[in-house]
Amino acid sequence: MASGSELVTVALKRVDLKSNDTDDILSHLKHTHINLLPNTSGVRNAREAVFAAQLAREALETNWIKLEIHPDPKYLMPDPIETLKATEELAKLGFIVLPYIHADPVLCKRLEDAGTSAVMPLGSPIGSNLGLKTIDFLQIIIDQSSVPVVVDAGIGSPSDAAKAMEIGADAVLVNTAIAVSSNPVRMAAAFKMAVEAGRMAFEAKLATTATHAVASSPLTSFLDE
Amino acid sequence: MNSFSDVFQSYDWDKTRQSIYAKTGDDVLKALSARKRTLEDFKALVSPAAMPYLEQMAQLSQQLTLKRFGKVIQMYVPLYLSNECNNICTYCGFSYDNKLRRKTLSPIEIMQEVAVIKDMGYDHVLLVTGEANQTVHVDYFKKVLELIRPHFAHISMEVQPLDLEEYQELTPYGLNTVLVYKETYHQDDYKKHHPKGKKSNFQYRLETPDRLGQAGIHKMGLGVLIGLEDWRTDSFFTALHLNYLEKKYWQSKYSLSFPRLRPFSGGLEPKVEMNDRELVQLICAYRIFNEEVELSISTRESPNFRNNIVKLGITAMSAGSKTNPGGYIVEPESLEQFEISDERTPTEIAHVIRAQGYEPVWKDWDSCLTQ
Numbered sequence: 151m152a153s154g155s156e157l158v159t160v161a162l163k164r165v166d167l168k169s170n171d172t173d174d175i176l177s178h179l180k181h182t183h184i185n186l187l188p189n190t191s192g193v194r195n196a197r198e199a200v201f202a203a204q205l206a207r208e209a210l211e212t213n214w215i216k217l218e219i220h221p222d223p224k225y226l227m228p229d230p231i232e233t234l235k236a237t238e239e240l241a242k243l244g245f246i247v248l249p250y251i252h253a254d255p256v257l258c259k260r261l262e263d264a265g266t267s268a269v270m271p272l273g274s275p276i277g278s279n280l281g282l283k284t285i286d287f288l289q290i291i292i293d294q295s296s297v298p299v300v301v302d303a304g305i306g307s308p309s310d311a312a313k314a315m316e317i318g319a320d321a322v323l324v325n326t327a328i329a330v331s332s333n334p335v336r337m338a339a340a341f342k343m344a345v346e347a348g349r350m351a352f353e354a355k356l357a358t359t360a361t362h363a364v365a366s367s368p369l370t371s372f373l374d375e
Numbered sequence: 376m377n378s379f380s381d382v383f384q385s386y387d388w389d390k391t392r393q394s395i396y397a398k399t400g401d402d403v404l405k406a407l408s409a410r411k412r413t414l415e416d417f418k419a420l421v422s423p424a425a426m427p428y429l430e431q432m433a434q435l436s437q438q439l440t441l442k443r444f445g446k447v448i449q450m451y452v453p454l455y456l457s458n459e460c461n462n463i464c465t466y467c468g469f470s471y472d473n474k475l476r477r478k479t480l481s482p483i484e485i486m487q488e489v490a491v492i493k494d495m496g497y498d499h500v501l502l503v504t505g506e507a508n509q510t511v512h513v514d515y516f517k518k519v520l521e522l523i524r525p526h527f528a529h530i531s532m533e534v535q536p537l538d539l540e541e542y543q544e545l546t547p548y549g550l551n552t553v554l555v556y557k558e559t560y561h562q563d564d565y566k567k568h569h570p571k572g573k574k575s576n577f578q579y580r581l582e583t584p585d586r587l588g589q590a591g592i593h594k595m596g597l598g599v600l601i602g603l604e605d606w607r608t609d610s611f612f613t614a615l616h617l618n619y620l621e622k623k624y625w626q627s628k629y630s631l632s633f634p635r636l637r638p639f640s641g642g643l644e645p646k647v648e649m650n651d652r653e654l655v656q657l658i659c660a661y662r663i664f665n666e667e668v669e670l671s672i673s674t675r676e677s678p679n680f681r682n683n684i685v686k687l688g689i690t691a692m693s694a695g696s697k698t699n700p701g702g703y704i705v706e707p708e709s710l711e712q713f714e715i716s717d718e719r720t721p722t723e724i725a726h727v728i729r730a731q732g733y734e735p736v737w738k739d740w741d742s743c744l745t746q
Binding site: 259293294296368369370372373375 | 411429430433434437621622623625651652655679682683686687
């Protein structure tokens with residue numbers, strides 16, 4: 151609540167879909183203004199992801215799905231090929247797909263072509279709190295994207311979140327940095343301010359660094375001849 | 376968004392024009408120092424307020440061009456296949472109402488022309504026609520492509536706009552690049568300059584690049600004819616179009632041209648004059664706005680201007696061009712589209728390019744790469 155978040159993602163595999171009134175997580179989220187975004191965490195390929203998404207749609211009555219396919223259990227790196235396949239299929243089935251991916255600009259364009267509703271590139275490995283290691287690629291993605299860009303994974307501090315928003319991200323997804331803080335509520339409030347500050351700075355357009363000095367051999371003197 | 380029309384309709388010509396002319400020196404400085412330039416920055420760069428900053432723009436344009444392209448200039452030459460045309464275009468030598476003898480090259484004549492072009496050293500050819508759908512149609516283009524494909528690494532086309540299916544039919548024949556110039560984005564003026572023929576359909580021409588993108592064309596060329604309308608506003612719409620296309624058809628490459636209206640037999644005087652200084656401004660503005668787009672300059676421009684523009688942001692140049700069908704050898708006296716202004720041979724131009732430390736490039740594609 152302190153973070154002002156409007157969207158919270160929950161892993162399907164973790165919630166009790168049959169009795170979601172008594173589920174630990176769902177019971178806390180159900181009666182708030184917060185929208186639920188089920189995610190497919192745990193699935194290993196496109197087929198499993200599509201199945202999980204359909205299950206989520208039925209149980210939670212939302213066609214929004216955060217697509218996470220990480221066959222690798224150690225670093226939880228997203229599988230680009232299966233993610234693209236699943237996005238294509240889910241978009242056809244009418245889902246609002248938000249795929250978690252590497253900060254890969256070409257993959258983002260391919261996902262757009264496949265009908266994705268957003269892209270969620272990572273800043274650094276999930277849970278690492280390493281910050282925006284992929285910033286140069288995030289910038290390319292933001293510059294050329296026609297869908298919202300949500301920076302997902304790796305955001306370790308409010309300044310990381312502010313930076314992501316400053317360069318033009320539409321949102322950030324944060325968990326570990328708040329959850330493992332010794333005061334999660336205060337940390338959540340700090341993130342809220344950081345996100346708002348970053349967005350404001352982006353909208354106000356950052357000042358730029360100084361231009362080069364004018365070179366001494368003029369290129370346009372022929373126009374005076 | 377289904378096509379550029381949707382974007383285009385949300386803009387008003389007069390308001391856009393006013394906002395360009397309202398730009399200040401501060402706006403220009405902001406644009407020059409930005410990390411990446413927006414459409415508003417582009418407006419500042421083509422505005423009258425940018426003129427005092429021309430040298431700075433030229434320096435920046437040169438740096439950005441070197442960063443992306445290195446010291447190379449792509450060489451290309453037009454091969455006019457036909458001057459038959461059913462359109463009336465007030466500014467064009469091929470206009471239907473211009474009563475002169477018409478000609479469309481036969482396969483034998485095409486090969487005679489090709490031999491001359493190959494002798495000049497070219498491996499990239501630009502096929503040009505008017506719009507005469509009874510004789511110069513998709514089947515004709517297929518035959519021409521089949522005929523010349525073994526002789527060129529890269530084939531570009533500047534012909535009438537076609538349907539999506541037609542572009543899809545032509546790509547397997549080795550078609551790599553298509554140029555379709557909008558002439559002007561001013562809707563009423565467009566109608567005035569194109570009173571008759573298929574070309575009078577503003578919408579169809581406006582949406583042609585969308586069809587090219589959908590057909591997966593490797594590269595497409597945009598531009599307006601400078602002299603018909605306020606060039607700053609028209610160039611803004613070109614930049615807007617480019618911006619839209621790049622995002623949507625992200626696998627295509629783009630090139631821009633900025634032809635200034637030239638005299639031709641029976642033609643009209645330009646409504647708007649653009650001087651050399653302004654053309655340099657526009658070239659630099661395009662480069663500063665978009666670091667990846669190819670910028671091409673034809674033999675419409677004078678030798679002195681072309682010599683000096685090599686280092687300013689240009690990436691492609693034609694030389695030794697004839698603008699009439701059969702102009703190289705078959706029928707040198709046939710009706711030409713416009714008078715060229717730089718008559719030097721490709722060898723002479725290559726020398727000029729090398730003298731400035733740049734390399735003329737005759738081949739930058741291979742026909743085996745176009746399925």
